[in-house]
Amino acid sequence: MSKHFICLVFLLAIFCVQGFADEMKLHVLGNKNQGYYVNIYYGSQLIMEQGKAGELDLYFDNEDYSVRETLKGWKATSVEQSERKVVLSGNVYLKKLEADLSVNVIYEVVSSQLVSKRIELQQNNLSLLYYSVGTFITAADKPFAFWSFDDNENMGGVAHETYPAAGYMLNDTLAVGLLTDAGDKNLWTRNIRRRPSKQGEIGFRAIREICDANLIRIVDERQRQKGDYSVKFTFGEVSDFNHPVNTCFYPVPEIQKWKSYAGASLERNGNVFTVKGNSVQSEISGVRIPYKLSDGFYTIRFKHRSANPITVKLWKGEGTGSIDVAGLHYQTDMPSSAADWVQQEETVFIANTEQELTYLLIAASSLQKGSDFNLEITDLEVIRSDAHNYAYHCLKQNKKEVKRVFIFATPAQPTLHDLRLASQVYLADGLGFKGTTEEKCLYACYQMLMWITSRNNFTPLNVPSINYAPDMYNRDSFWSLMGVYDKDASEEIFDAWAATQDVRGAIGTIITPCMGSREVKGNDATLEFLWFALVNHRLYGTPIPMDKIKKAFNFCINEYDPDGDGICAAEFVLGQNDVVEYPDKTSDLAVNQGMFAVTLQVAKELGLPVSQKYVEKANQEYRAFYDKKRGYLIDNRKYPYSITFNSLLPEFVSWWLFDKPILTSEMVVKTLDKVPVKNGYSPLIFHEKDTFFTMENKPFSPNMFWDNGIYYNAGSWMREEVCGYVAGLKHGWKDAKKRIKDRLAVEITLHPDEPFSHEFLPYDLSVSGCWWPSTRVFSWNVFVLRALEVAGMRSPLQDPGYFKYVLKQH
Template identity: 75%
Template sequence: WKATQVKKENGKIILSGQVYLKRLETDLSVNVIYEIVNKNVVSKQIELQQNNLSLLFYSLGTSIVPECSPSSYWSFDDNMNMGGTVHETYPAAGYILNDTLAIGLLTDAGNRNLWTRNIRRRPSKQGEIGFRAIREICDANLIRISNKDERLRQNNFVKYTFGEVSDFNHPVDTCLYPIPNVTTWKTYHNGYVKKHGNIYKIEKRGKEVSGVRIPYYLTDGFYTIRFKHRSNNPITIRLFKGEGIENKDIIGLHYQSDIPSLQSEWVEQEETVFIANTEDKPIYLLIAASGLNDSSSSLLIKDLEVIRSDAHNYAYHRLEQGKKSVKKVFIFVNSSQATLHDLRLASQIYLAEGLNFVGTTEEKCVYACYQMLMWITSRYNFAPLNVPSINYAPDMYNRDSFWSLMGVYDKEASEEIFNAWASTQDERGAIGTIITPSMGSREVKGNEATLEFLWYAWVNHKLYGTPIPMDKIKKAFEFCMNEYDPDGDGICAAEFVLGQNDVVDYPDKTTDLAVNQGMFAVTMQVAKELGMPVTQDYIEKTNQEYRNFYDNKRGYLVDNRKYPYSITFNSLLPEFVSWWLFNRPILTSEMVINTLNRIPYRNGYSPIISHVGDIYFTQENKPFSPNMFWDNGVYYNAGSWLREEICGYVAGLKHGWKDAEMRIKKRLAVEINLHPDEPFSHEFLPFDVTIPGCWWPSTRVFSWNVFVLRALEVAGMRLPVQDPGYAKSVLSAGR
């Protein structure tokens, strides 16, 4: 497309013109608007409109093209990208000129530019393990970088494609890959193979997982992998990029572990997987036995098939008659070394600045990560979907999305996601745990989702004037009372931790958790504000029961009375929420400050939950479910979680804790500085970085940490107007 008109207007360059679509007998009006954001960033807005057809489906590609061959190409997870489809933790890519100048292409959020990064679904039946690739993938080629052959032809580009669906139910072609010669198979943890006719016998001598890696040269795309297996152990399947065998090298089948097998008969296995970022490198298919001990055993496989399906691609975005469709991208330029650190940091900072966000470097990072984890739900459902991270995709965990949406000012998205929550409410009044595109979810239980549903309704009403759905609210309130305090004594009894620590449950219910009592107490105050029949005397009873978790002798708020040596930020979260929602405390200053002073602290950060004396838990004293345990400083064994830690510090600040502001600033800095290559929001940070494998690839680029922006407002360290959505969503609503 070439513009026929150009004009400058209010600092913008506007290109415009018409496209006559002969086969459809319609005129398409196109405007492309360039605007300088700052010295590093230009926004590019593309507007489409047509008045002749009742409905037009379209896809749209937009590229950056260098005038000469770049020094190299980069993507968010690969600073020397060799080209092809890019599907990584954060959708950004570009090229380097003269080894000194980084050029990047960024996109507005998926709920506004109408894209999703979903390539998979949960298992469809009992006994299946791991995600399956879906057969109609939207935006499979959201980002493409010119590959080796295209570069040789001087066809250099980095491109976004919005609105294209790849249909693998009706492929235009398929390709069956021959089984590589057995002499090329490589060992994995001391496994080796012998061929007997059409049967491959994999001997296993390693511990835990042992087998073979089979070399294939697979291009980016959709694959079906089939074979039959027999073993007295479960099996594990992986696709590795290159010959690597570490978690960071897994390119497909991330969760296909401990798949049941049988020694007595053949078990048929079929997996579908979409892979990207292959970059002309060999892909190794791991087939291994798992759950091994020191004794040797064998795994038999036969009828191995690896089949690529080439998609039928077509448009799925809708351009309705007389309505304008808008896509927005950003182009940045940055003088820097082409390091992974610099490129990742620039991709986040310049996206935040392109969206007119104002804040510190750390604040820009958490804001940008959130934006890239806001998608549309599916091809037929353009409602917003918030995923915690690529690792948890495509599922929206309702409790996680609450903290994400509460961290920004976005009336439209907040209301639509609230309505999605409301639609999961069951006959008891409980709100679902998870919304799973391309697959149903029946998980509705007594976790904190229903409590937060009440908070969510009240916050939306206060901020945006959103009407309160009283029928839904009444049912949710009744569920909370029946589930947590049926005898009306003000003491919360629950099967689960009513907070993020979801690695333990209590089938017979427990009243021993401080966070549960505090969350229930806060919810009763919210319920009263919503017009539910809650007396102030009852609220005071729930508050006092929360305060009763403070142990005067120990000098801190006991997290769990069964494990009194366990200390957490989790138990302080309700205190923060009370300050956030009502600007008043529940706990005393002594309780909050003494607890914060007892939480382990070093190098600018602290664990979310830890042993008050020894920091790390052992198998013998862990406060988790029997099958749950992690290395020192990893995940819930004293890993550090940004959102909960900052909220605890803000609670301390409100009580006059002298270290609060310093701790807040240091913890934010640690989030993007602790790992030299990972300047972004994480699920958790390891508290002991010397532990091998403590940096999980799955924790990269996390959404709910954006809530720290709201926590900083509560602390008086940030203003609402620094969020570009505040004027549009709050002030325009007259709030």
């Protein structure tokens, strides 16, 4: 048994039993004249002191933003108290706005280590006020350290990370943290960028109106020296960089401070910097230019001239790995010119600078090994724009607005592992979710990837991860929403996808703020749109939009089976393994045939005219992918040595939606018997004999390949793996329950610092760089919760939404 697994078990034991020794206690202090506030104790230790800061910071803007009223350090004028609950109340006259504001702050002890804080605001005098509200936790004395989800020694400033959580360590043994309800509930987003336009842009651009740029702010060293030890969450503030209150131009650093990257040399002639490389050994070579940048919005401009394309990145500190990239993640291989100067301009929002240097990489790229290059740079400008901040959350007349946060305290080590795990477990607890630690992590990660769409659009946006933001992918959002019980979010996101339907009936692939998407094609989006409608109708009684459903189904028939023979032919993989395309269409994929077969049954259930004979013909064609001699379901007839969990997904879906099989037990069990397993987890797609694919036998597009155990070269993807095991369980596969439990455990134990949901787990840990930072905190694995229900290993009653949205509905 690994050391970090033993550590996890010990920590969870502490989580479970510590309440017998210590528990959260609410202490009301103050008086009617000076105001009431709450301090929180954990046992006898004061963990949150609000005397100086008060309970809330608020400001209000009227509808045309001509009048602002600020309310700093609000405290209550009345208080109601019971053993586990405190209600702070007060009415405030907003003089400048001629409005009376009602404020309630409700503290409630959720468990021995968790307190919820509910903020309620209401006014009856204006048709509309915009508001922003800040709430905080403050230590009475200087903490051992401040932390955020991705930094266990955060030195202060804006924290914009994979999961919004922050706090401080008291001594080095007690973690105190501040957590937030989901973005679609507390109305926040983590979006700081937009997709590039196809008119010459490469890489994401910072958007010029950023909502919640200051969602999490930790005091810096200067503030700490003044006795401020707070962590603050601010909701409802938008930062306008189109109309900055100030701009700061950074001088070009002295050339002696520039650093070579990958062997490049540097010369200066007036305002022209020449970067050269001789017999380079790297695909990218250039210079790193040091700047002392604070958190904020930056414009980077320069001209370049080179026979090679260029790459631009921002790195935090001295590191040059993918984990160190602070901005401009995808500004790679941008065109240059050997003859003419090319103007380059990038915008970027950076956070977590923590007083460290930020290095600007400007480099030639796509270099051939052993080649020479020449890159000229001139007119370099780095400009910071300081935002005009204003409120954007709506406080409408006679309508209550609510925000909810959670404060936890738990014995922990000051490690990323302990802090990350606690941030997820206690959020799930606060939201009323019941389950194992692994299940709580999946649920919490999903919640923190549910955002609002934009300042003017509060409909939910479910992003796969911070890496894929701001894009909502059809497939990812479907599987995510199907893993929980949330009627409002499920219906609103379904409607958002319905709005993308084109004249053919096809549903869009991506919804992304601040840029359009014309990607509407014959992938799995339209199939899953039909499934989405059926599940919403069954669970929540949602009316079926038959006009759109008929159009979507007609598209599926015209696209995949126009001759009606029950055989699916498609240009794309109708599943997650979308790293190959078939312009002339293919009928060689098991997953495609199975997905089509399931969709015919869904359409029949939705009331569309589909004969059972047609359904059975499609089912028969799905079963035909089983090779009795080889003893497994062939994933792709062109690559018969390739085995995948993808090919079993339709079988799982048939059990989930209709409680019946399509495949025989022999087909499922023998396929699963071929799956290799190591340390409790398995590859999604693998070579029958060799596990890993080579450049010669890979079943991917010609321009795609990954190292052993990475991504689709036998990486391990939790959602489809567990769904495959559940299909096996339904067919009596003896290893199913153990494999399911092991796979859940390994998701949060394989990497000692990463106890959370991943896009995929590397299957060969000996490969350098196998842990991609981009895989962290992933949404769609929450569907595993529904798969566990299908397996009989979870009850829907463990999800707080089931009673609220399903039982009450029926």
